[in-house]
Amino acid sequence: MHDMSPSDIQGDYQETTLKYFDGNQRKVLVTDIETPYPEGKLIVSRTDTKGNITHCNRSFIDMSGYEESEIIGQPHALLRHPDMPAAAFEDLWKTVQAGDKWHGYVKNLRKDGGYYWVYATVIPNIRKGQVIGYTSVRRKPSRQKVEEAITTYANMN
Numbered sequence: 001m002h003d004m005s006p007s008d009i010q011g012d013y014q015e016t017t018l019k020y021f022d023g024n025q026r027k028v029l030v031t032d033i034e035t036p037y038p039e040g041k042l043i044v045s046r047t048d049t050k051g052n053i054t055h056c057n058r059s060f061i062d063m064s065g066y067e068e069s070e071i072i073g074q075p076h077a078l079l080r081h082p083d084m085p086a087a088a089f090e091d092l093w094k095t096v097q098a099g100d101k102w103h104g105y106v107k108n109l110r111k112d113g114g115y116y117w118v119y120a121t122v123i124p125n126i127r128k129g130q131v132i133g134y135t136s137v138r139r140k141p142s143r144q145k146v147e148e149a150i151t152t153y154a155n156m157n
């Protein structure tokens with residue numbers, strides 16, 4: 001993943017270095033601009049077993065602000081927002097690697113430095129008894145649950 005580039009950012013931003021689970025780092029530029037979740041849409045993506053994106057739908061592309069060609073093959077951590085605690089994703093991975101379904105509220109980072117909240121359901125895709133990848137389907141979260149998640153995640157960080 002590349003560092004984010006100031007020329008892509010809309011509005012005033014702050015720079016942070018994100019450290020990923022695998023030890024890699026990336027410079028991210030974040031603004032306070034929220035993109036509201038589109039009414040009536042599902043945001044869908046699929047990954048391989050390592051979390052690299054293999055498919056995504058139109059709503060995913062539109063909300064992320066990236067071109068499809070910039071998304072496919074990238075780690076899902078491309079959308080990681082610095083306000084998300086690492087423990088939330090540790091829980092996600094532990095759950096789906098055990099073959100179970102994970103639900104949670106996620107704040108995602110857009111290419112333009114803004115963010116959007118989702119309520120995500122992540123499931124393992126199983127073929128012939130083997131996990132061959134994962135699917136995430138995201139819905140519009142209630143505002144109250146988002147407010148609760150903001151507090152919970154701020155306390156975890």
Ligand SMILES: Cc1cc2nc3c(=O)[nH]c(=O)nc-3n(C[C@H](O)[C@H](O)[C@H](O)COP(=O)(O)O)c2cc1C
Nearest residue numbers: 020021047051076077079080081089122134135136
């Ligand atoms: C199907 C699937 C969907 C995911 N969706 C997101 C997402 O929308 N945003 C996000 O930050 N991480 C998402 N993740 C988690 C990332 O793979 C990653 O664990 C997370 O961004 C934290 O980065 P790190 O584990 O490299 O530290 C998803 C994982 C899977 C398997």
